[in-house]
Amino acid sequence: MSEGKVQIQADRLKELMRDMVDIYSPSGKEGEIGEYLAGYLLDKGLPVTLREVSEGRRNVEVVFSDKRPEIAFIGHIDTVPAYDIENYEFDEEDGLIYGLGTADMKGGCAAMVEAFVAAVEAGMKPERAGLFLVVGEEETSDGTAALLEARSFPWAIIGEPTNLVPCLAHYGYMEMLVRVFGTRRHAATAGREYNAIFSTLRMLLRLGGIIEAEHPEAILNIRDIHSSEAGFAVPGSCEAWVDLHIPPAANPKQFASELEKIVRESLTGGSVTDYEIDFPLLAKGSRASGAGLVPEVLEKAYAGEGMEWHPGAFKSHSDANLLCEAQCETVIIGPGQLEKAHTRDESISFEQVEKAARIYGGVLERL
Secondary structure (H helix, E strand, O other): OOOOOOOOOHHHHHHHHHHHHHOOOEOOOOHHHHHHHHHHHHHOOOOOEEEEEEOOEEEEEEOOOOOOOOEEEEEEOOEOOOOOOOOOOOEEEOOEEEOOOHHHHHHHHHHHHHHHHHHHHOOOOOOOEEEEEEOOOOOOOHHHHHHHHHOOOOEEEEOOOOOOOOEEEEOEEEEEEEEEEOOOEEHHHOOOOOOHHHHHHHHHHHHHHHHHHHOOOOEEEEEEEEEOOOOOEEOOEEEEEEEEEEOOOOOHHHHHHHHHHHHHHHHOOOOOOEEEEEEEEEEOOEEOOOOOHHHHHHHHHHHHOOOOOOOEEEOOOOOHHHHHHOOOEEEEOOOOOHHHOOOOOOEEEHHHHHHHHHHHHHHHHOO
16 A cells, blocks of 8 residues: 655654643543544544544544445543643653653554554555544543444554553453441441441452462552541441453453452451442453454564564553454554553653654554
């Protein structure tokens, strides 16, 4: 399909990223950034479709023919809420770009947009690929769900922050909610018997110890602990939200059964009056074939950049879980470090963003 070589314009890419970061777009409020990106792409001569997900929230889609794209380039344009609404915007220092969503994942989205714009400028019409900028990934993934209701793809590339490591494997993900009930009484009579908070803490410590000892590759996060509002009293209940990222081959249903057994053993007895266990989300992990279309062209694109090919595993929940369920093989590769995402001082190396754009452009050249 190649016409000419994709030429990434670093200055244009940085200005695009500045504009994107300066637009506040937490999940549920992506309307402004979606309109901006649609206008930007239209101005550059790309065919744009807006797909409504909910009122005021639309995915931005770029496809070049009526044929089904073989590769979907997917990025989410929403972020988590700002820690400081007065201080979330674009800033640059010593080659790093700071701001909300820089790593997760406006850097990856900007790199994808620049790659497609540069490909069109080079005379290409990448009919085998499509660009899909979706809403809602940080909460319910409703943007990708709407995309998959309308389209299907054999392959996808997601620009989540992998530090440019090509991740053919993707961890599974599960959420557990445990509600513990004790006896509400005066604070001066507090003890560990029938105390919902003490019981919850003991259970979580035991759970963490078992996971660390028996499943060292799993990642346990205690997301939240909350008790009933009690004033000067022993709270009558306590609930804990737990996230668990599990290796790609692990069975989330079996893992849930094991967790439930540990929780029941920890809470059954005289220390609580009752408890409830719920698993709101169970998502399987995945592993893409190493010999298919995307790994083959990506490896060539890496070689073209003088980079070695060492595939890894993405250890966070992402839209890849939904794509896997839809029988779409997915590779996650994007600029930035996952460790910087969702932090107060979120940042990304602009050099990596530019390199990601060249890698994406290299894929488009080779289709």
